[in-house]
Amino acid sequence: MDDVRFAFVKCHGSGNDFPLIDARAIDLAEADWAAVARALADRRGPVGGDGLLLLGQGTDDHDFSMAMYNADGSQAETCLNGLRCVARMGFEALGLDMARVRLKTSDAIVERDADLAAGVYTVRETAGPAGLDVRVWPLHAGVERIVETPVPPLVSERRFIAVAMPNPHLVTFVEAVDEAELVAIGEACEAAPRWLPNRANVSFVEVRGRDLFVRTFERGVGLTDSCGSAMAASSFAACLTGRLAYDTPITVFNKGGLVRASVTRDAMVSLSGNATWEWRGSIDVDIAAERAGDLVVEAHADAEIAAWAGIADLASR
Structure with missing residues (x-):
C-alpha cells in the first residue's frame, strides 16, 4: 500500500x-x-x-x-x-x-x-454497567469475582478489585502510590500470562477525603498520566467497597489533571472532563x-x- x-x-x-x-x-x-x-x-x-x-x-x-x-x-x-x-x-x-x-x-x-x-x-x-465477573475477561483464577482479595496467580499480597469497564481493570487502594511496585505488577499483567491472556490495566488508588488519586499502568501503553476507564473503574471500586458514597460527586485526580465522577447503585459511572x-x-x-x-x-x-x-x-x- x-x-x-x-x-x-x-x-x-x-x-x-x-x-x-x-x-x-x-x-x-x-x-x-x-x-x-x-x-x-x-x-x-x-x-x-x-x-x-x-x-x-x-x-x-x-x-x-x-x-x-x-x-x-x-x-x-x-x-x-x-x-x-x-x-x-x-x-x-x-x-x-x-x-x-x-x-x-x-x-x-x-x-x-x-x-x-x-x-x-x-x-x-456515562458508561457501564461495571462488571465483576472475571470469567469473561478471562481471568483464570478459579473464582467468579475478585473483591478486596489478592489475585491468586499474581505474585502480590495487594488486595484488588477486578472490574470490567468494559475493558479489564485491577484496582487496589494504597496509602501512597509506589510507582516501582505498580510497574512491576503492570508488567506482569502486560506479559499476557496464561491466566490473563488479554492482559489488564492496573491502578493504584489513594483515597483523599471524598476524592481519589489514580495512577495506572495501562494495557498496551505502560505507565500513563491518565486513563479514563481506570478512573471510572476506581470510582466504582471505591463505592462498591464503601470507601466513598454512591450518587455523590467525586473528584478524581491523576498526573494529567482531573475529572468529576459519580457512580450509581446499578453500576453506571459518569465522568465529566x-x-x-x-x-x-x-x-x-x-x-x-x-x-x-x-x-x-x-x-x-x-x-x-x-x-x-x-x-x-x-x-x-
Whole structure:
C-alpha cells in the first residue's frame, strides 16, 4: 500500500493524549489501522500519543462510533478519556450536543457539559454497567469475582478489585502510590500470562477525603498520566467497597489533571472532563513500514492549551 495522508487533531482528555482522525470516509482494515496507530503514537516519531482515536460511522442505534488503538496497535474495548475527544469531533461534525456512541463491545452516552473552567471544552460520558465477573475477561483464577482479595496467580499480597469497564481493570487502594511496585505488577499483567491472556490495566488508588488519586499502568501503553476507564473503574471500586458514597460527586485526580465522577447503585459511572484540542495537522503514513513523516501543523489551539493548564495546575497541588 502506498503512503496515505491523514488529517488529524492532536487532542487530550485529562492529559491522555492522542491523534484523532475522522475516519468515517476512510476504508482501511483493522490491521492497517493498527499499523497507523503504531506509527502515529510512537513517542519517538513526529506526533506521539497514548494511542490513536477514530471517529467512525453511526448505526441505526448510534449517532457515531469510536475506535481506539493503543500505542502497540492493540484495540481497546473503550477509552473514556478518548471518548470525550471523539464525542467533541462527532458533535462538531453532526451538529449535536448529545449522542449514543458505539464502542467496540458496548456503547456509551455522551453530552456537552458545563465547562470545568472557562475555555475548557467539557463532555459528560456515562458508561457501564461495571462488571465483576472475571470469567469473561478471562481471568483464570478459579473464582467468579475478585473483591478486596489478592489475585491468586499474581505474585502480590495487594488486595484488588477486578472490574470490567468494559475493558479489564485491577484496582487496589494504597496509602501512597509506589510507582516501582505498580510497574512491576503492570508488567506482569502486560506479559499476557496464561491466566490473563488479554492482559489488564492496573491502578493504584489513594483515597483523599471524598476524592481519589489514580495512577495506572495501562494495557498496551505502560505507565500513563491518565486513563479514563481506570478512573471510572476506581470510582466504582471505591463505592462498591464503601470507601466513598454512591450518587455523590467525586473528584478524581491523576498526573494529567482531573475529572468529576459519580457512580450509581446499578453500576453506571459518569465522568465529566475535558476534550482539549492542542493542534491540527496532516501527515503521511507508510502503512507497510509503519512509519510517519512529512508532518504539516496547520494551527495551534493556544487558548485551549492555556485554559487547561489552569486545571492541571490545580490538580498538581
